[in-house]
Amino acid sequence: MNKKQLFEQIKLKKSFLCIGLDPVMENLPKHLLEYEDPIFEFNKQIIDATKDICVAYKPNTAFYESRGLKGWDSLLKTWKYIPSGIFTIADAKRGDIGNTSAMYADAFFNEEKSGMSFDSVTVAPYMGKDSVSPFLTHADKWVILLALTSNAGHNDFQLQNTANGKLYEEVIRISSSWATSDQMMYVVGATMPAEFANIRTLAPDHFLLVPGVGAQGGSLSAVCEYGLNDSCGLLINAARSIIYAGNGADFAEKAREEALKMQVEMEEILEKANLL
Amino acid sequence: MNKKQLFEQIKLKKSFLCIGLDPVMENLPKHLLEYEDPIFEFNKQIIDATKDICVAYKPNTAFYESRGLKGWDSLLKTWKYIPSGIFTIADAKRGDIGNTSAMYADAFFNEEKSGMSFDSVTVAPYMGKDSVSPFLTHADKWVILLALTSNAGHNDFQLQNTANGKLYEEVIRISSSWATSDQMMYVVGATMPAEFANIRTLAPDHFLLVPGVGAQGGSLSAVCEYGLNDSCGLLINAARSIIYAGNGADFAEKAREEALKMQVEMEEILEKANLL
Numbered sequence: 247m248n249k250k251q252l253f254e255q256i257k258l259k260k261s262f263l264c265i266g267l268d269p270v271m272e273n274l275p276k277h278l279l280e281y282e283d284p285i286f287e288f289n290k291q292i293i294d295a296t297k298d299i300c301v302a303y304k305p306n307t308a309f310y311e312s313r314g315l316k317g318w319d320s321l322l323k324t325w326k327y328i329p330s331g332i333f334t335i336a337d338a339k340r341g342d343i344g345n346t347s348a349m350y351a352d353a354f355f356n357e358e359k360s361g362m363s364f365d366s367v368t369v370a371p372y373m374g375k376d377s378v379s380p381f382l383t384h385a386d387k388w389v390i391l392l393a394l395t396s397n398a399g400h401n402d403f404q405l406q407n408t409a410n411g412k413l414y415e416e417v418i419r420i421s422s423s424w425a426t427s428d429q430m431m432y433v434v435g436a437t438m439p440a441e442f443a444n445i446r447t448l449a450p451d452h453f454l455l456v457p458g459v460g461a462q463g464g465s466l467s468a469v470c471e472y473g474l475n476d477s478c479g480l481l482i483n484a485a486r487s488i489i490y491a492g493n494g495a496d497f498a499e500k501a502r503e504e505a506l507k508m509q510v511e512m513e514e515i516l517e518k519a520n521l522l
Numbered sequence: 523m524n525k526k527q528l529f530e531q532i533k534l535k536k537s538f539l540c541i542g543l544d545p546v547m548e549n550l551p552k553h554l555l556e557y558e559d560p561i562f563e564f565n566k567q568i569i570d571a572t573k574d575i576c577v578a579y580k581p582n583t584a585f586y587e588s589r590g591l592k593g594w595d596s597l598l599k600t601w602k603y604i605p606s607g608i609f610t611i612a613d614a615k616r617g618d619i620g621n622t623s624a625m626y627a628d629a630f631f632n633e634e635k636s637g638m639s640f641d642s643v644t645v646a647p648y649m650g651k652d653s654v655s656p657f658l659t660h661a662d663k664w665v666i667l668l669a670l671t672s673n674a675g676h677n678d679f680q681l682q683n684t685a686n687g688k689l690y691e692e693v694i695r696i697s698s699s700w701a702t703s704d705q706m707m708y709v710v711g712a713t714m715p716a717e718f719a720n721i722r723t724l725a726p727d728h729f730l731l732v733p734g735v736g737a738q739g740g741s742l743s744a745v746c747e748y749g750l751n752d753s754c755g756l757l758i759n760a761a762r763s764i765i766y767a768g769n770g771a772d773f774a775e776k777a778r779e780e781a782l783k784m785q786v787e788m789e790e791i792l793e794k795a796n797l798l
Contacts, residue, residue, distance in 0.1 A: 268622070308618055308625035314636035318594045339618055341646065342584055343673040346544070349584035360590035370617065370646045372668055374675020392648055397619040399650020402696055403689065408682045413689065420678055 247333050247365050248386055249428050249453070253477045255301045255331060257522055260513040262478050263505060264302035264335065264455065266485025267292065267324060268309045273490055275497045285313070285320040288497075290327055292489055295498035299509040302481050303328050304335035304455075325362045333481070335390065335455070336364040341377045348380035355384040366390050368433060368455070371417045375424055382425050389430050393418050393445070396435025396458030418448045427451040434473075436464025436482070442472035453479050459508075460487030466508065470515050478521055484508060523609050523641050524662055525704050525729070529753045531577045531607060533798055536789040538754050539781060540578035540611065540731065542761025543568065543600060544585045549766055551773045561589070561596040564773075566603055568765055571774035575785040578757050579604050580611035580731075601638045609757070611666065611731070612640040617653045624656035631660045642666050644709060644731070647693045651700055658701050665706050669694050669721070672711025672734030694724045703727040710749075712740025712758070718748035729755050735784075736763030742784065746791045754797055760784060 247255075256262050269288045281287040293303065310321035328334055336354040341347060350367070357363035366388035369378055381389045394404055394414040404414040411419070418432060427449070434445055436458035445454070454473060458464035459482050466482060473480050484505075492500025516522050523531075532538050545564045557563040569579065586597035604610055612630040617623060626643070633639035642664035645654055657665045670680055670690040680690040687695070694708060703725070710721055712734035721730070730749060734740035735758050742758060749756050760781075768776025792798050 270625075306618070306622055306625075308616070308622045308629065311629035312625040312632075312635055314629070314638065315591065315594055315598060317636070318591055322591060339616065339646070339649075340584070342582070342615055343671070343675075346582055346584045349546075349582075349588040353584065353587035353590070356588075359588055360593070362590065370615070370648050372646050372648045372679060373615075373671050373673060374678030374680070376673050376675040378675075395619070395649050397649060397652050399619075399652040399654075402650030403648060403693065404650070406684045406689070406692065408684055408689070413679065413682070413684070416682065417679065 249477065252301070252333055252453070255333070256478045259299060259301055260516060260522060261299055261301055261509040262480050262482055262512055263300040263508050264304050264481045264483040265292065265296055265300045265488055265505065266337070266457070266483050267303055267305040267489070268485045269489065270309065275493055275495065277495055283316070283320055283323065285317070286323045289320070289324045291498040292501050293327060295502040296488070296505045297329055297332060299502070299505050300332070302333040302335055304337045304483055306337040322361050325364060334364040334366070336362070336367045339368050339370050339392065341370040341373050343373065344376040344380055347377050351381045351384060355381070355387050366431070368392065371421060378421065378424060382429055387429070389425065390455050391417065391421055391430060391432055393432040394434045394438060394441055396437045396462050396464065400435065415444070415448060418445065422449060422452070427453070431455050433457065436469045437462055439465060439468035439471070442469060446472055446475065450475060451477070451479070453481060455481045455483060457483045460484040466511055467515070474515070474519050474521070478516065482508070482512070525753065528577065528609055528729070531609070532754045535575060535577055536792060536798060537575055537577055537785040538756050538758055538788055539576040539784050540580050540757045540759040541568065541572055541576045541764055541781065542613070542733070542759050543579055543581040543765070544761045545765065546585065551769055551771065553771055559592070559596055559599065561593070562599045565596070565600045567774040568777050569603060571778040572764070572781045573605055573608060575778070575781050576608070578609040578611055580613050580759055582613040598637050601640060610640040610642070612638070612643045615644050615646050615668065617646040617649050619649065620652040620656055623653050627657045627660060631657070631663050642707070644668065647697060654697065654700060658705055663705070665701065666731050667693065667697055667706060667708055669708040670710050670714060670717055672713045672738050672740065676711070691720070691724060694721065698725060698728070703729070707731055709733065712745045713738055715741060715744035715747070718745060722748055722751065726751060727755070729757060731757045731759060733759045736760040742787055743791070750791070750795050750797070754792065758784070758788070
């Protein structure tokens with residue numbers, strides 16, 4: 247899916263919500279444990295209940311890998327089940343030397359080889375350009391590069407001063423020469439909304455994937471105040487606050503209710519910004 | 523495996539060689555394609571031919587994930603096949619917010635959940651302490667943190683100046699307070715041997731995992747000149763130069779010959795350093 251198509255979906259659904267599909271067996275509603283693949287069944291019902299009000303799904307690969315082979319199988323089935331027209335993000339935070347990153351690109355972008363073809367993959371910037379470039383050779387696929395993450399650990403290195411500003415600013419500045427805003431997005435956590443004005447001077451046109459609204463405490467309106475651009479430019483991710491909104495037979499309805507609250511808020515924001 | 527046991531193995535085998543198990547279908551000897559799982563069969567024969575002269579095996583997960591479910595299965599079988607007493611490294615370069623890194627730790631350290639229990643996993647430092655800590659809660663398991671990698675991309679961020687030295691130096695300095703040299707190692711590429719003296723002032727006691735000798739052009743003797751410490755402190759990885767030494771029915775023998783060349787060189791180095 248390209249940038250124009252993504253913005254079209256946002257306008258169509260009046261939403262820039264991304265739902266994190268990060269299920270843990272211990273937290274699933276008990277009745278799902280009877281299914282052969284409870285994790286996939288959970289995702290399936292969440293997708294059915296929310297696909298008209300979100301524009302992206304983001305399974306974090308850790309939640310699947312932790313279950314070994316059967317987890318990887320659940321991830322494959324989940325990717326296949328996501329309807330076309332919805333932007334898919336493999337939240338994998340990969341990155342390695344060039345020939346190895348090319349293998350990761352196959353893992354997430356090459357259906358013939360791996361059985362999956364997400365629209366995008368999250369990538370860690372530490373190893374530099376040649377660790378990111380192999381993901382960019384796939385047409386209409388995106389790299390979502392970690393810039394300023396939502397966790398406390400962003401203090402350790404991301405906020406350190408370099409010769410040209412903080413490290414996360416350098417990551418944005420340098421990497422924006424590797425690809426245009428048609429193939430690159432940045433991860434920017436909602437837990438530091440004050441940084442968004444600054445980020446928009448560095449990356450005015452890029453989409454930002456924003457985790458940290460919801461369970462991690464970030465505010466949607468604070469992020470949007472400086473984060474919106476003329477293509478919306480934001481994908482707001484929520485996982486736990488939506489997928490665990492309920493814990494009974496009606497968990498999918500409860501998830502929809504939570505997602506709908508966010509969609510309504512997003513519709514207002516898009517209207518005010520004259521983006522609809 | 524703990525640090526003392528690892529050094530015992532090094533003395534026993536007179537070797538600090540780590541073999542990278544990074545097979546690609548296109549490069550396998552043709553006769554292996556008849557096997558049900560050619561990738562596993564390749565690894566199995568490489569392991570059989572080299573297990574007495576190396577102290578570690580390091581499968582890079584990208585090479586398995588790129589083949590989807592069947593690749594993940596080959597990785598599981600490979601981990602199971604590695605004899606006990608040999609240090610195992612999941613070269614996965616993971617790292618995420620705390621609760622998610624805990625899932626990755628399960629993926630590589632918790633056999634009951636994932637089917638695999640490597641001795642160590644490589645981790646990317648960009649997300650900071652809380653992205654690394656969950657790996658350290660597993661007894662006798664190791665984090666091998668990326669410090670100065672062997673690829674050209676290390677110039678982009680790792681060599682940038684911060685307030686307290688280059689970024690990779692800050693990574694070593696700060697992270698060495700997160701765990702002792704009994705649970706943490708660092709990845710330092712062989713392609714910049716001049717940095718090893720400097721690294722040894724920051725991390726005198728840590729083991730360093732050193733890729734980049736062999737196909738990437740790094741020199742073993744240059745690395746050892748400054749890299750050795752009183753527990754050896756080095757695991758030198760070679761992958762392509764060993765596993766693809768031959769391409770016929772005798773590929774495993776050829777691999778052994780290449781590995782043996784390195785072992786002989788290592789034995790001399792260990793002897794000269796009075797470590798045997």
